[in-house]
Amino acid sequence: MDLSLNGLIIELAFVVSAGLFIFGLKLLGSAATARKGNTMSSVGMLIAIVAALIDQGIVEYQWIIAGVLVGGLIGAAAARMVQMTSMPEMVALFNGFGGLASLLVGWAALNADAGTFTVVTIVLSVLIGGVTFTGSLIAYGKLSETIGSGAILFRGQQIVNSLLVLGIIGSAVMLAQEPANLQWLYIVIGLSLLFGVMAVIPIGGADMPVVISLLNSYSGLAACAAGFAINNNILIVAGSLVGASGIILTQIMCKSMNRSLSHVLFSGFGSGTTQATVVEGEIKPISVEDAYYVLEAATNVAIIPGYGMAVAQAQHVVKELCELLEANGAEVNFGIHPVAGRMPGHMNVLLAEADVPYDQLLEMDEINPRMETVDVAIVIGANDVVNPAAREVESSPIYGMPVINVDSAKTVFVLKRSMASGFAGIENPLFYKENTRMLFGDAKESLGGLVREFS
Amino acid sequence: MTIVFLTFILMLSVFLGFELINKVPATLHTPLMSGANAISGITVVGAIALAGTGDHDLAQWLGAGAVALASINVVGGYLVTDRMLAMFKKKAGGK
Numbered sequence: 001m002d003l004s005l006n007g008l009i010i011e012l013a014f015v016v017s018a019g020l021f022i023f024g025l026k027l028l029g030s031a032a033t034a035r036k037g038n039t040m041s042s043v044g045m046l047i048a049i050v051a052a053l054i055d056q057g058i059v060e061y062q063w064i065i066a067g068v069l070v071g072g073l074i075g076a077a078a079a080r081m082v083q084m085t086s087m088p089e090m091v092a093l094f095n096g097f098g099g100l101a102s103l104l105v106g107w108a109a110l111n112a113d114a115g116t117f118t119v120v121t122i123v124l125s126v127l128i129g130g131v132t133f134t135g136s137l138i139a140y141g142k143l144s145e146t147i148g149s150g151a152i153l154f155r156g157q158q159i160v161n162s163l164l165v166l167g168i169i170g171s172a173v174m175l176a177q178e179p180a181n182l183q184w185l186y187i188v189i190g191l192s193l194l195f196g197v198m199a200v201i202p203i204g205g206a207d208m209p210v211v212i213s214l215l216n217s218y219s220g221l222a223a224c225a226a227g228f229a230i231n232n233n234i235l236i237v238a239g240s241l242v243g244a245s246g247i248i249l250t251q252i253m254c255k256s257m258n259r260s261l262s263h264v265l266f267s268g269f270g271s272g273t274t275q276a277t278v279v280e281g282e283i284k285p286i287s288v289e290d291a292y293y294v295l296e297a298a299t300n301v302a303i304i305p306g307y308g309m310a311v312a313q314a315q316h317v318v319k320e321l322c323e324l325l326e327a328n329g330a331e332v333n334f335g336i337h338p339v340a341g342r343m344p345g346h347m348n349v350l351l352a353e354a355d356v357p358y359d360q361l362l363e364m365d366e367i368n369p370r371m372e373t374v375d376v377a378i379v380i381g382a383n384d385v386v387n388p389a390a391r392e393v394e395s396s397p398i399y400g401m402p403v404i405n406v407d408s409a410k411t412v413f414v415l416k417r418s419m420a421s422g423f424a425g426i427e428n429p430l431f432y433k434e435n436t437r438m439l440f441g442d443a444k445e446s447l448g449g450l451v452r453e454f455s
Numbered sequence: 456m457t458i459v460f461l462t463f464i465l466m467l468s469v470f471l472g473f474e475l476i477n478k479v480p481a482t483l484h485t486p487l488m489s490g491a492n493a494i495s496g497i498t499v500v501g502a503i504a505l506a507g508t509g510d511h512d513l514a515q516w517l518g519a520g521a522v523a524l525a526s527i528n529v530v531g532g533y534l535v536t537d538r539m540l541a542m543f544k545k546k547a548g549g550k
Contacts, residue, residue: 021494022471028487029479035540038490042533045497052500058507063519067506068499071526078527079534090535091489094496094528101498101525108505108517117458216488219495219528228461230501236461237468238497244472245491249484338481345484349539357546358482 006056013051014234020044021238025245031358048234084353085310088343089143092136092212095219099132102222107189109229112180118229119179123172123188125225130192131199132218138200139211143342149205157202158266164195203264206384208342210253210264217246249344256338256364258390258401281432286439288446291413292453294437298375298411301325302367304335304404305347308381308417312443315354318380321447322356324454330375334360335367335404337385368405377409379430380443381416387428412436415443486539493532499525 021044027037053064075094082090106125114122141147168191175184203211220242227235254261286294295301303322309315322332334356340347348361362370371377379386389396390403406412407430414436430436439446479487502525505518 025475028490031543034483034486038536038540045529048500052503055504059509060507064503064506064522067519067522068526071523072530075527075531076534079531091492094531095492097524098495098528101521104517104521105498105501108514216492223495223498226498226501232501235497235501236464238494240465240468241472242491242495244469245476248473248476343485345481348482349485352542358543359546361482363481
């Protein structure tokens with residue numbers, strides 16, 4: 001940190017942008033002010049970038065400009081074209097790029113006479129950045145289903161991972177002793193990238209909300225470590241803000257699934273050992289026409305969406321049905337489980353896209369006490385988050401997970417493609433309950449059928 | 456001394472981060488995450504200094520690459536968050 005006027009201006013600009021990040025994040029906490037908060041934080045980023053550009057240590061600009069243009073154009077195009085249903089993949093991918101950038105910064109910061117502390121921070125930024133990068137790529141692959149979304153487990157996985165960690169620590173120690181020997185750095189980079197892959201492949205698709213939150217946190221921590229490596233305050237402040245917020249979200253996700261973080265990370269949920277619970281009762285299908293008669297008489301309807309709604313792109317037709325029901329005099333609410341979908345808040349974004357006002361979206365704790373007064377609960381492409389086994393069947397893998405108690409509603413319609421079991425492969429006794437009717441078929445078509453019956 | 460100073464900053468920012476995010480309603484979790492994600496592109500600031508040294512050595516090329524990658528993160532992150540938040544509406548005339 002030099003004490004010239006130029007240096008002082010830069011440092012002060014960083015203070016201002018840190019303030020804008022903090023205030024922006026605070027405004028992001030309420031739906032009414034969130035958009036302003038995001039703008040505010042982007043202004044903070046702009047100030048930080050301009051401040052970095054006026055640094056006198058910079059003698060040529062062409063590569064910076066080229067980098068910003070290329071990156072900015074790619075980012076803007078991706079942000080504009082992405083479908084709301086693919087938002088989890090998009091966030092994972094952006095995240096990965098941020099991680100890789102931190103890896104490169106850490107790498108570039110290494111020089112032959114780096115002290116031990118600097119080497120440690122460089123290794124941390126390379127390690128966390130590398131894990132974030134490949135981890136996010138795997139998460140992207142799983143979410144977009146370009147690779148299988150199930151958990152990949154093999155014998156000796158824990159041993160391989162432990163060896164990887166030991167290898168990273170070992171080469172980091174060697175690097176601290178001879179920072180001029182880049183070979184050790186390359187080994188750290190290689191092992192970190194490999195470790196990112198190994199860390200995410202054993203995690204199943206249903207646990208993706210946790211993984212995305214965690215990777216988000218890592219990308220912040222990587223920026224933070226890079227800040228230590230190059231002695232830059234703003235990187236540390238912004239990075240740790242993101243790191244902390246990601247960890248909070250991760251915790252919320254874990255709590256909503258009643259599972260510990262270590263269980264999510266290491267056990268490969270839904271990976272084969274689920275036992276067959278014997279479920280009494282029979283499945284009662286219903287036709288679109290009969291469903292319409294029931295809905296027409298209903299005065300209180302709750303809609304519980306899940307990932308299936310995203311897959312079927314059914315959010316707009318859901319909104320249409322919702323309007324018709326309201327025109328028919330019914331009260332319609334949406335019950336959103338915290339881990340419905342593939343990232344935290346996924347369903348809320350989709351329904352917002354379809355113009356459903358956010359005060360109509362109720363969280364699990366709000367909708368559950370009202371469930372007994374609900375005439376018809378419509379479950380659209382959700383399975384585990386409405387599974388009463390979580391309350392009733394102690395041997396169920398999801399026992400203890402808080403769920404939306406749709407089975408207390410007078411009638412439950414379950415929109416489902418077929419009877420194949422859900423993502424986690426767990427039997428759902430809901431489908432066999434006395435008050436449950438199954439509406440088989442593509443969710444979008446079934447809902448479209450209902451809409452046609454109404455109009 | 457710098458190390459102690461930087462560690463202080465780290466500690467305070469982590470606490471601040473926890474406090475800021477703790478009470479955010481579930482509705483906003485996706486925009487929050489992608490907004491925070493955009494902030495993590497702050498690495499671009501560090502990368503700019505490295506990409507502009509004029510040394511034409513490995514470090515400069517790494518810096519230029521990092522500028523490009525972090526710019527994707529920053530620009531994409533903020534725009535997509537804004538696009539999402541623009542869709543969040545209250546019930547017309549309600550509450």
